[in-house]
Amino acid sequence: MKIDERGRLVVPSEFRNKVETDYFELHEENGRLVLTPVPDPLKTLIGRVSRVKPFRDLDEAAEEEAERTVREEKKHANSGG
Secondary structure (H helix, E strand, O other), rough: OOOOOOOOOOOHHHHHHHHHOOOEEEEEEEEEEEEEEOOOOOOHHOOOOOOOOOOHHHHHHHHHHHHHHHHHHHHHOOOOO
């Protein structure tokens, strides 16, 4: 694979189809770049936003999701993973 002049890397569809997401975490591990699939952040908000007050619901749901993600990342970091 090759990174283009804009810094983009295309992940072949055979790999993308296996992980069922378009979102990844990128980190360096022992001199290697590692892509870790993460869930689509908007899919977790589906069904939590009403049509009557969508912006308030979306704001609350996004904040709850961000807090949950931070808790999970801290738990993962503390477990040595």
